[in-house]
Amino acid sequence: MINLLKNEFFKVIKKRGFLIMIIVMFGYAILTNVIYKTVYSDLEQISESSYQGESYYKTKDDSLLSKVDDKTSKQFNKLVEQYDSGSWQYNYLLDNNAYNYLYEINSYELKLTDDKNNYEEAKKNYNNLLDILKKDDWRSIVKQNKEDYEKLLQTASLTAKKELQITIEEQDIRLDKNISFETSNKNDTLNKYISSKKELLNYENKDLEKLSDNDLENYEEIRRDYLSSEYALKHNIPLDDYASSKGILENFFNEYSLMLIIMMIMIAGSITSQEFSKGTIKLLLVRPYSRIKILLSKYIMVLINILMATAIMFIIQLLVGSIFFGLDSLKTPVIVYSSIKDSIEVMNVFKYFALNFLSCLPYFIIIATLAFCASTLFCNTSLAIVIGFVGFVIGNISSLLESFKNWWVKYVIFFNWDFTPYIFNNRPPIDGLNLNFSIVTCLVYLLIMLIPTFIIFKRKDINNV
Amino acid sequence: MKKILECQNLKKKFGKKQVLRDVSFSLNEGDILGFIGPNGAGKTTTIKLILGLQKINGGKVTINGYDIKTNYVQAIKKVGAIVENPDLYMYLTGRENLKLIARLYDEVDKKRIEEVIEISGLGKRIDDKVSKYSLGMRQRLGIAAALINKPNILILDEPTNGLDPEGIKQLRDLLIKLAKEYKMGILISSHNLLELESFCNKVCIIQNGKIIESSSIKELKNKISDSLYVFELDKVSDLYKFIKEKFEVINKTTFKIQINRDAVPKLIEKLIRNKYQIYQVSQLQISLEEAFLEKTGGNKID
Numbered sequence: 001m002i003n004l005l006k007n008e009f010f011k012v013i014k015k016r017g018f019l020i021m022i023i024v025m026f027g028y029a030i031l032t033n034v035i036y037k038t039v040y041s042d043l044e045q046i047s048e049s050s051y052q053g054e055s056y057y058k059t060k061d062d063s064l065l066s067k068v069d070d071k072t073s074k075q076f077n078k079l080v081e082q083y084d085s086g087s088w089q090y091n092y093l094l095d096n097n098a099y100n101y102l103y104e105i106n107s108y109e110l111k112l113t114d115d116k117n118n119y120e121e122a123k124k125n126y127n128n129l130l131d132i133l134k135k136d137d138w139r140s141i142v143k144q145n146k147e148d149y150e151k152l153l154q155t156a157s158l159t160a161k162k163e164l165q166i167t168i169e170e171q172d173i174r175l176d177k178n179i180s181f182e183t184s185n186k187n188d189t190l191n192k193y194i195s196s197k198k199e200l201l202n203y204e205n206k207d208l209e210k211l212s213d214n215d216l217e218n219y220e221e222i223r224r225d226y227l228s229s230e231y232a233l234k235h236n237i238p239l240d241d242y243a244s245s246k247g248i249l250e251n252f253f254n255e256y257s258l259m260l261i262i263m264m265i266m267i268a269g270s271i272t273s274q275e276f277s278k279g280t281i282k283l284l285l286v287r288p289y290s291r292i293k294i295l296l297s298k299y300i301m302v303l304i305n306i307l308m309a310t311a312i313m314f315i316i317q318l319l320v321g322s323i324f325f326g327l328d329s330l331k332t333p334v335i336v337y338s339s340i341k342d343s344i345e346v347m348n349v350f351k352y353f354a355l356n357f358l359s360c361l362p363y364f365i366i367i368a369t370l371a372f373c374a375s376t377l378f379c380n381t382s383l384a385i386v387i388g389f390v391g392f393v394i395g396n397i398s399s400l401l402e403s404f405k406n407w408w409v410k411y412v413i414f415f416n417w418d419f420t421p422y423i424f425n426n427r428p429p430i431d432g433l434n435l436n437f438s439i440v441t442c443l444v445y446l447l448i449m450l451i452p453t454f455i456i457f458k459r460k461d462i463n464n465v
Numbered sequence: 466m467k468k469i470l471e472c473q474n475l476k477k478k479f480g481k482k483q484v485l486r487d488v489s490f491s492l493n494e495g496d497i498l499g500f501i502g503p504n505g506a507g508k509t510t511t512i513k514l515i516l517g518l519q520k521i522n523g524g525k526v527t528i529n530g531y532d533i534k535t536n537y538v539q540a541i542k543k544v545g546a547i548v549e550n551p552d553l554y555m556y557l558t559g560r561e562n563l564k565l566i567a568r569l570y571d572e573v574d575k576k577r578i579e580e581v582i583e584i585s586g587l588g589k590r591i592d593d594k595v596s597k598y599s600l601g602m603r604q605r606l607g608i609a610a611a612l613i614n615k616p617n618i619l620i621l622d623e624p625t626n627g628l629d630p631e632g633i634k635q636l637r638d639l640l641i642k643l644a645k646e647y648k649m650g651i652l653i654s655s656h657n658l659l660e661l662e663s664f665c666n667k668v669c670i671i672q673n674g675k676i677i678e679s680s681s682i683k684e685l686k687n688k689i690s691d692s693l694y695v696f697e698l699d700k701v702s703d704l705y706k707f708i709k710e711k712f713e714v715i716n717k718t719t720f721k722i723q724i725n726r727d728a729v730p731k732l733i734e735k736l737i738r739n740k741y742q743i744y745q746v747s748q749l750q751i752s753l754e755e756a757f758l759e760k761t762g763g764n765k766i767d
Contacts, residue, residue: 003568010565014557279552283610286516287569288542462518 004289004297012267012301021263022312029316032255033248033324040242068112072103088181089133092141095181101126138180146171162201170194173233185238192239193229196222220427224337227344231335237346244329245321246349253356256313261392263309264364268302268371269384272457276379281462291458295376299450302372306364310357338425359420362442366417367391369446373453402429416441466493469529469650470618475514476523477507477674484510485674487524492650494617497640499665499682500654507674508654509549512622515652516546528618542570545616547624551607555596559587559606562595563613570614577613584639585609600627608636612643619643619651625660637664694729695721697745698736707735721749 012018076099083090104122107113132141146168153164170190173179179186199222211219232239241247248255272295275281284294321327334352336345347355371388378384398414409415410430416438421428428434470492477485485507492498502508513519515526517533517540526533531540553562563581567573582591585605595603604627611619619640625633637660643649655661661668668685670678678685697719704712704720712722724732729746736743 007565007568010561011554011557014561016556278555279550280554282516282518282548283552283566285518286541286544286546286548287566288538289569290538459520461520462513 001289001293001297004294005300008271008297008301009304012271012305017266017270021266022316025259025263025313025316026320028256028259029313029320033317033320036243036248037324040247064110064112068103068106068110071110072099072106075102075106083133086183088138089136091181091183091187092138093133096129098126098129101129139175142171142174146175159201163198166194166197166201169197177233177236185241186233189229189232189239192225193233196226196229200226216427220337220339223342224339224344227342228335228337231344231346237335238329238332239335241329241332243325244332245318245325245327246329246332246334248317248321248325249330249349249353250334252314252317252353253360256317257360260306260309260313260364261367261388263312264302264306264368265371265385265388265392267305267309268368269375269388270381271298271302271372271375273375273379273381273384276462277381285462292454295454295457298376299369299372302368303365306361306368310364314353336424339427340425355423356420359418359423362419362438363395363417366413366442366445367395369449373449376453376457399429410437411441413441413445466495468492469494470515470652471527472511472515472524473527474524475511475521475526477510477514477519478522483674485514488671488674488676489524490669490676490679492618492652494648494650495644496667497644497651497653497665499661499668500652500671501661501668502654502671504656506671508671509622511671512546512548512620512652512654515620516544516548517541518548543614543617544620545611545614545618546620546622547604547607547611548620548622550626551603551610553595553603553606553610556594558594559585559591559598562606563591563610566610566613572615573613577615581609581613584612586635601629601632604628605632608639617647617649619649621651621653623655624653625655633660640664693721693723693749695719695745695747695749696732696736696743697747699742699744707739708732718744 076093079098079102080090080093083093101122104118105126108115108119132138149164149168149171153161153168156164173190173193177186177190179190181187203219203222208216208219229239231237238244242251253260272281275284285291287294318327330349332349333346334349336347336352337343338345367388370391371384374387375381375384395414395417398412401409401412401414410432415428415430415433418429419435419438420426421433422435422438468491472491473489475485475488476483488507488511490498500508500511510519514521515528515533517537521534526540528540529543531537533540553559554565557565560578560582563578567578585591585608587602587605587609590598590602591606595606598606604624608621608624611621624636628636640651640653641664644651653661653664662682665682667681668678669676695715699718701714701716701718701720704714708722710722710724710728712720714720722732733743733746
């Protein structure tokens with residue numbers, strides 16, 4: 001039996017398709033790394049809102065209005081361009097009132113309005129702002145902000161108070177952890193922390209049990225953002241650092257499962273049918289082994305190939321990742337949120353990868369088995385590969401079924417083959433699913449496919465090719 | 466002589482069509498059995514039944530004392546075979562192909578691989594991919610692969626396909642040597658009857674799924690050529706006036722006739738009475754192919 005398996009292994013790795021697949025995987029990994037490098041390490045999307053300052057003076061003279069708009073835009077752009085994009089000054093200008101000050105000033109100067117007080121105030125503020133920017137002293141801005149918010153706090157209503165307190169906390173953290181407005185992972189983490197904490201205020205008085213599925217999902221999402229960003233800030237761990245070897249490994253099965261599935265289906269879909277189409281099945285069967293053992297060795301090879309494909313892709317990603325990003329980031333742990341426990345867990349990126357692989361394993365096994373059985377039953381490689389891919393595609397769009405509340409939905413394989421919820425303690429996609437139920441369902445599906453395949457193969461007449 | 470392969474009343478149906486009806490024959494050690502029949506007669510089907518590649522609908526195959534239905538693994542251990550074409554893994558080299566097969570037998574070691582490479586006569590080409598081989602080279606590799614487990618039964622389906630005359634001669638010498646020295650029993654099917662004549666000591670003729678003749682080559686020849694005679698006379702005109710049997714005029718002075726041995730003196734007498742001069746009467750030495758065609762009535766398939 002072990003010798004049969006050795007032969008199958010040898011035949012698979014010697015195929016030209018196998019080599020080509022590895023080359024394709026390399027190309028795909030390079031592409032993915034390039035995309036991560038350009039998309040995620042590029043500065044965060046600039047919020048354009050303040051660029052398009054709306055004119056808030058109503059006037060009949062449209063030409064005057066557009067003149068003010070024009071001039072303000074030009075001045076503002078000139079001001080912003082002095083600073084590197086991503087620097088704290090740049091971000092601060094975009095996020096704050098500089099445009100509005102300029103607009104006020106220009107409105108007065110171009111005689112759109114004659115509110116002199118407003119003008120003077122705007123001019124003062126604007127000059128102040130320029131001063132601060134020149135001094136490169138963001139801490140004083142933060143301190144100033146904090147003072148302003150604290151003043152507001154005394155008069156604010158109860159709900160507003162809570163939000164203000166969070167905003168003040170932000171300023172404290174900025175000062176404490178030395179986080180400027182400059183585009184950085186820390187700044188992003190802080191923003192995430194603050195905004196998720198603010199959003200959570202909305203849920204404070206709600207009964208979580210009564211939330212609709214959608215709302216509950218949203219809530220869990222916010223809790224995840226909140227808890228993970230809180231932890232990341234506290235322990236100085238970069239969060240969402242996608243443009244790194246660690247970031248890509250974290251998303252490995254999202255990015256590469258297509259490649260893995262192609263490789264698995266390609267091998268599983270051809271392992272038996274190719275022997276038939278090339279006539280070598282006769283060479284194989286006329287040996288002192290029972291047909292069941294011969295087919296079993298092929299099936300075990302299909303399973304080994306799942307492991308092999310993942311391992312190869314993993315190594316390729318490490319290689320390519322080390323060239324693009326280096327491997328230092330692999331030391332940073334991954335923060336995982338569990339929605340059932342409503343807590344986070346911190347783990348090594350390799351452990352996270354292994355757990356993710358375990359989660360996907362039932363899915364891989366079922367898709368590969370489908371292609372393998374089709375290959376054995378129909379003795380037609382292309383048909384088997386197509387059937388494998390049909391399973392893959394239907395599995396991908398199956399989430400549409402979630403909205404059905406029928407009793408049978410939980411028996412559908414697509415909801416049972418993803419073990420992520422069980423391994424990471426998340427809510428399953430459908431109520432009533434649990435680990436044991438899913439394991440049994442997967443096994444039943446496997447047996448339904450495998451038993452007829454083995455019986456038919458045992459009885460099959462080998463006809464002329 | 467030990468019986469090493471025995472087929473008893475083999476039946477096989479494809480759908481409604483009865484492909485084999487009660488095929489029975491046996492192979493002794495040291496025998497080279499020629500398995501002859503026109504296209505579609507059931508040669509390859511019989512071989513596939515023996516090798517367990519197709520299910521038997523009735524009857525029994527015993528190899529080295531093991532019934533293949535109940536003890537396939539033991540039965541097939543000492544069998545080497547090529548069915549239809551020598552189908553090998555084209556993307557592997559000749560040596561890799563041999564290694565794959567060798568791994569499936571416990572007792573086959575590296576030395577044996579070298580031995581069969583030697584037998585195949587492929588030399589350095591053994592390390593080329595099989596896809597680069599000619600049909601004849603593949604045939605040689607196929608035979609080497611069939612011999613790798615030191616079988617005592619060798620089953621070859623159309624082994625001379627694609628071999629050049631030199632290759633055929635080598636194959637013939639090899640098979641004769643295997644049968645003599647190793648007491649191997651060889652079952653060989655072929656369309657090329659002329660070659661079988663020099664290979665085999667026994668012959669089995671199959672037509673429309675039935676064995677119609679099973680005997681030694683010598684007997685077969687005798688049986689058929691018993692009744693074929695060539696007469697050389699001074700002239701062959703007007704013979705039809707007094708010869709009632711069918712005869713065939715070959716040229717101005719000779720004719721061929723199919724008659725019983727006992728009828729020969731009477732015919733001679735008749736010819737003399739009619740003033741023909743007889744120079745020579747000879748029994749026709751025919752090739753196996755002619756005998757076969759005579760027997761089966763050409764390449765008819767029904």
